[in-house]
Amino acid sequence: MSHGRFDNPLQAALAGVNDLYRSQPLAAKLTDDLRLDGRTVFITGASSGLGFAAAMDFAARGARVLMVARSGVPERAAAIRDATGNGDVEMMQADLSDLEQVHRVADWLTDRGPLDVVVENAGMASPRATPTPQGLEAMFVTNYLSKFVLIDRLLSDGTIPNSVVHGGPTSAPKPRIVVVSSDSHQGASAIDWDEFGVLKPFGVNGAINNYSYFKLILNTWAVELSRRLAPDDRVDVFVHVMCPGPVNTNIIREAPWMLRGMLKAIFTVFFRSPIVAARPLVYIAGHDDFAHETGRYLHMFRPKRMDPKCYDRTEGQRLWKRSQALVAGVR
Numbered sequence: 466m467s468h469g470r471f472d473n474p475l476q477a478a479l480a481g482v483n484d485l486y487r488s489q490p491l492a493a494k495l496t497d498d499l500r501l502d503g504r505t506v507f508i509t510g511a512s513s514g515l516g517f518a519a520a521m522d523f524a525a526r527g528a529r530v531l532m533v534a535r536s537g538v539p540e541r542a543a544a545i546r547d548a549t550g551n552g553d554v555e556m557m558q559a560d561l562s563d564l565e566q567v568h569r570v571a572d573w574l575t576d577r578g579p580l581d582v583v584v585e586n587a588g589m590a591s592p593r594a595t596p597t598p599q600g601l602e603a604m605f606v607t608n609y610l611s612k613f614v615l616i617d618r619l620l621s622d623g624t625i626p627n628s629v630v631h632g633g634p635t636s637a638p639k640p641r642i643v644v645v646s647s648d649s650h651q652g653a654s655a656i657d658w659d660e661f662g663v664l665k666p667f668g669v670n671g672a673i674n675n676y677s678y679f680k681l682i683l684n685t686w687a688v689e690l691s692r693r694l695a696p697d698d699r700v701d702v703f704v705h706v707m708c709p710g711p712v713n714t715n716i717i718r719e720a721p722w723m724l725r726g727m728l729k730a731i732f733t734v735f736f737r738s739p740i741v742a743a744r745p746l747v748y749i750a751g752h753d754d755f756a757h758e759t760g761r762y763l764h765m766f767r768p769k770r771m772d773p774k775c776y777d778r779t780e781g782q783r784l785w786k787r788s789q790a791l792v793a794g795v796r
C-alpha cells in the first residue's frame with residue numbers, strides 16, 4: 466500500500482519548484498547581527514547540502530559547532546574552521562542508520578555537552594530498502610527512528626539540559642531542538658501501524674512515497690516531543706520543525722543515473738543554493754522569535770501548520786510507545 470504524497474520523484478521535484486513562488490514573510494528577519502557566541506550547536510548530516518551550509522553559518526555567528534555524518538570527517542569541519550576563523554568546530558563519523566552508532570554519538574556528545582541547540586537534519590532518499598544491523602530499514606531509521614533514539618538519550622543524560630526527563634537544572638536561554646523535515650509530508654497517509662518498523666522492499670517510486678510518509682512520522686514525533694517538553698504549558702525545551710524548501714543538494718545521489726540526470730537539471734536550474742536555503746534553519750535555531758511558543762513549523766520563511774494528522778495526541782502517544790518497543794534492548 467502506498468503511504469506517501471508523491472508517486473514519482475519528478476512529481477515531487479516539480480511540486481518543490483511551485484513552492485518557490487509563494488511569499489516568505491519573515492525572510493528579512495534573519496540579519497547578520499544575530500550572534501550565537503557562547504552557544505553549542507550540534508547538527509546531524511553536516512557533511513553536505515543544507516547541513517554543511519547551516520554548520521558554516523552557525524560557526525560564522527560564533528557558535529561552537531559539533532557535526533556528525535558518515536563522510537567528510539574531519540575535512541568538512543576543517544573547511545568550516547578555515548572559512549570562518551572559528552576554531553571551535555568538531556566532527557564525528559557515524560552512520561545513523563545503525564542504532565548502536567547513534568548511541569556512540571550520544572556518548573560523544575555527552576562528553577562535550579551541554580547542548581544549546583540540536584538540529585536533526587540528516588536525511589536520505591534511498592532508491593531501495595536496505596536492512597540495518599538491527600533488521601530495520603535504513604531510510605526509516607535515518608530519517609526518523611535515529612532521531613527518536615538520539616534525542617531520548619540526550620534528554621535522559623541531561624546533555625540537552627531539562628527538568629522534565631533528567632530532572633536537572635534548565636539553562637537560559639532554553640535549549641532548542643530543530644527537526645528538518647519536508648513539506649512533502651502534507652497529505653501522506655496516517656501511520657500504518659501494521660507495517661510500522663517492518664522492513665519491506667521498495668523501488669524508486671516507493672522511495673519518494675516513503676520519504677514523505679517518514680517525514681509525516683517524524684513530524685508526529687516532533688509534535689509529541691514538544692508536548693512532553695512543555696508540561697503544564699511551561700516550556701522546558703523548545704521543539705520546532707522546518708522545511709528548507711527545494712534545495713540543490715546531494716539528496717538524489719543514490720537515484721538511478723538517468724533519473725538522477727533529469728532531477729539534477731531541475732535542481733540546478735530551479736532549486737536554491739544550500740547557503741540560501743539554510744537561512745530559515747539558522748533563524749528558527751537561533752532567533753529569539755522562536756523562544757516563546759514551542760512546536761512551531763516553518764516552510765522556508767513561511768510559518769505554517771503541518772498536516773493535521775501530526776497534531777493528533779493519540780497518534781503521537783502511540784508512535785512514542787511503538788518506537789520505544791522497536792529500539793528496546795539496543796545500546
Ligand SMILES: NC(=O)c1ccc[n+]([C@@H]2O[C@H](COP(=O)([O-])OP(=O)(O)OC[C@H]3O[C@@H](n4cnc5c(N)ncnc54)[C@H](OP(=O)(O)O)[C@@H]3O)[C@@H](O)[C@H]2O)c1
Nearest residue numbers: 510512513514515535536560561587588711712714715716
Ligand atoms: N534537498 C531538498 O530539496 C530538501 C527539501 C526538503 C527537505 N530536505 C531535507 O533536508 C535535509 C538535508 O538534506 P540535503 O538536501 O542537504 O541532502 P544531502 O546533501 O544529501 O545531505 C544529507 C546529509 O545527511 C547525511 N546522512 C545521510 N544519511 C546518513 C546516515 N545514515 N548517517 C549519517 N548521516 C547521514 C549526509 O552525510 P553522509 O552521506 O556523509 O553521511 C549529508 O550530510 C534532509 O532531512 C532532507 O530530507 C531537503
